[in-house]
Amino acid sequence: MFSLGARLVAEGLGTAIMVILGNGSVANVELKGTKGNSAGWMVIAVGYGCGVMIPALLFGSISGNHINPAFTIGLAVSGLFPWAEVLPYIIVQMIGAIAGQAVVVAMYKPHYDITEDPEHILGTFSTIDATTSKLNGFISEFVGSFILFFSALGITKAPFFQDNLGTAHLALGFLVMTLVASLGGPTGPALNPARDLGPRLLHAILPLKHKGSSQWDYGWVPVLAPILAGIAGIALYKTVFL
Template sequence: MEFSLMTRFIAEIMATALLIILGNGAVANVELDGTKGTKSGWLVIAFGYGLGVMIPALIFGSISGNHINPAFTIALAVSGFFPWSEVIVYIVAQLIGAIIGQLIVVLIYKPYYDLTTNVDCVFGSFSTTSNSPGPWYGFANEFVGSFILFFGALGITKAPFFADFQGSAHYGIGFLVMVLVVSVGGPTGPALNPARDLGPRLVHHFLPLKHKGSSHWDYAWVPVVAPILAGIVAVALYKGLFL
């Protein structure tokens, strides 16, 4: 079934919002003081992000393709898998969805944001920073993680193994995100997605939080540029090798 661009625009908004609610919601549950999940650990965050990709993919994958990531949209367009005329529409939808999703996270966790005095824990439930000195270690981390994500996502969705049931491929992508958070997520978070980082960072910047701290705009270019470059390389390489 073919869906109109407006329908796909709405689907991308909802899908990206759901990604942020489930992913950043898991971070808020772990990092904020006083929640039922306080200090429950990195695996909870990985599980939240893995399912935060998998669930919207199962809901919206057959409608909009469930890009939920400007880097993926741009990479697909560069390699001829997606029309350039729709790229801006998808990216705008993704940013709107990320902002809406983060506002919902803040709404449901508001009492715990007020309790949490550690500004790094507060910011961690919005966006990413690097634990390494200087931005380039973070850039390398985001590039490697994003490359694996996009190469793997295209490989899973294009694999003959899933040809008879494309929907089942979304389970694989969810597990891929989960293992990326576990295995390469330590240095930066990670973002792997410009909308997932930039949208919530804008919310953090403008929202009057009780214990706010810096929005770390000096680092903000890394989770935007690195995934885009990694996506272009990953999708082009997979196309050149296997399609």
């Protein structure tokens, strides 16, 4: 059993790594002049799949590798995580997401400077609905997040993986990669309040050229939808299988 301090460090680092690898893949595809410019959606799917897989392998046995406030809240609502640790976990997840995005900006700064499409720039930070529909965005984020949390709990609790949780953590990466590839078209997707909100805050603050709006009118969707999906998905799995 690791101390709360060690687990918080793991959560912060894990969230930062997820954002660096995930949003880094988006920047590589979307920003002008990169080696991976226009490489396609599967590059992003692989980037985000590995962005979840690698922290899970590093920190799954330390902090549980939530790296997602919606997962932390969903576990607490179902009595699977102590409420006293929810706020500390969320705080370090948010800090990790902001720090990770800052690394992406530092690495791709010359490409941000020459990219003129503000939506391509925002897309490397946060999510937006492709048809500018908040309802479609909410449905997409809820369904994707529900599958993520229900499946993640099933994978980590399934008897099949109990003797080798490392394999379960590999499976989590493939789960996220598949969700991005299959259900990511409408919104991005976020599936994680910290992954969207933290970078969106940074987007609003940084003086990037051509950055345009941070689209705060949509910003509540990738926060609320994953939280509700996390509560519902984890509660359903616990009710039926635990």
